[in-house]
Amino acid sequence: xxxxxxxxxxxxxxxxxxxxxxxxxxxxxxxxxxxxxxxxxxxxxxxxxxxxxxxxxxxxxxxx
Amino acid sequence: xxxxxxxxxxxxxxxxxxxxxxxxxxxxxxxxxxxxxxxxxxxxxxxxxxxxxxxxxxxxxxxxxxxxxxxxxxxxxxxxxxxxxxxxxxxxxxxxxxxxxxxxxxxxxxxxxxxxxxxxxxxxxxxxxxxxxxxxxxxxxxxxxxxxxxxxxxxxxxxxxxxxxxxxxxxx
Numbered sequence: 392x393x394x395x396x397x398x399x400x401x402x403x404x405x406x407x408x409x410x411x412x413x414x415x416x417x418x419x420x421x422x423x424x425x426x427x428x429x430x431x432x433x434x435x436x437x438x439x440x441x442x443x444x445x446x447x448x449x450x451x452x453x454x455x
Numbered sequence: 456x457x458x459x460x461x462x463x464x465x466x467x468x469x470x471x472x473x474x475x476x477x478x479x480x481x482x483x484x485x486x487x488x489x490x491x492x493x494x495x496x497x498x499x500x501x502x503x504x505x506x507x508x509x510x511x512x513x514x515x516x517x518x519x520x521x522x523x524x525x526x527x528x529x530x531x532x533x534x535x536x537x538x539x540x541x542x543x544x545x546x547x548x549x550x551x552x553x554x555x556x557x558x559x560x561x562x563x564x565x566x567x568x569x570x571x572x573x574x575x576x577x578x579x580x581x582x583x584x585x586x587x588x589x590x591x592x593x594x595x596x597x598x599x600x601x602x603x604x605x606x607x608x609x610x611x612x613x614x615x616x617x618x619x620x621x622x623x624x625x626x627x
Contacts, residue, residue, distance in 0.1 A: 402624045410617050417610040433625055
């Protein structure tokens with residue numbers, strides 16, 4: 392696993408959190424929620440392969 | 456690595472510039488509204504105190520106002536002189552021709568186009584009272600835009616930088 396993905400997820404998390412605050416203070420709660428959702432989708436897209444890999448490993452480990 | 460870094464910088468710079476442009480949009484809208492308010496105020500005084508023909512009024516206003524309204528008035532005046540169709544159609548066409556070069560919104564468009572219908576009327580007092588309604592609309596809109604712009608200016612600037620950074624992080 393490439394360790395840089397952890398830093399990328401952290402960067403996205405920080406930026407989305409700041410964006411969220413900026414939008415909420417401007418009274419745009421809907422856009423703030425959409426930004427958070429978009430960030431979540433992007434991060435899920437990155438980690439979905441690793442999650443799948445984890446499940447495969449668990450299945451192989453316990454011979455399920 | 457240098458390629459990625461320069462790409463990221465370009466993305467952030469463009470995003471920041473777009474944020475700056477969006478933050479200035481309200482200011483441009485306000486300037487256009489003030490320009491049209493000036494146009495309607497001069498038009499009211501011309502209609503009230505002088506008996507000059509409409510094309511002459513438009514030419515006079517063109518000399519006293521800014522680029523956009525000046526162009527609209529000149530076009531309207533030349534149309535009246537050359538085609539002599541109804542004043543309603545001429546003003547409508549002249550306004551729609553310049554509309555895409557302004558920052559006015561659809562609500563402003565609706566109000567200003569409603570002015571063209573007033574030009575059909577022969578009653579001077581009715582025209583003046585309708586122009587006053589449009590002027591009061593512009594004043595209300597000005598206040599609304601000023602209140603909105605204070606809030607939006609900071610937001611767009613922050614969004615520009617943060618959006619650029621987010622895109623750079625996602626694509627890197």
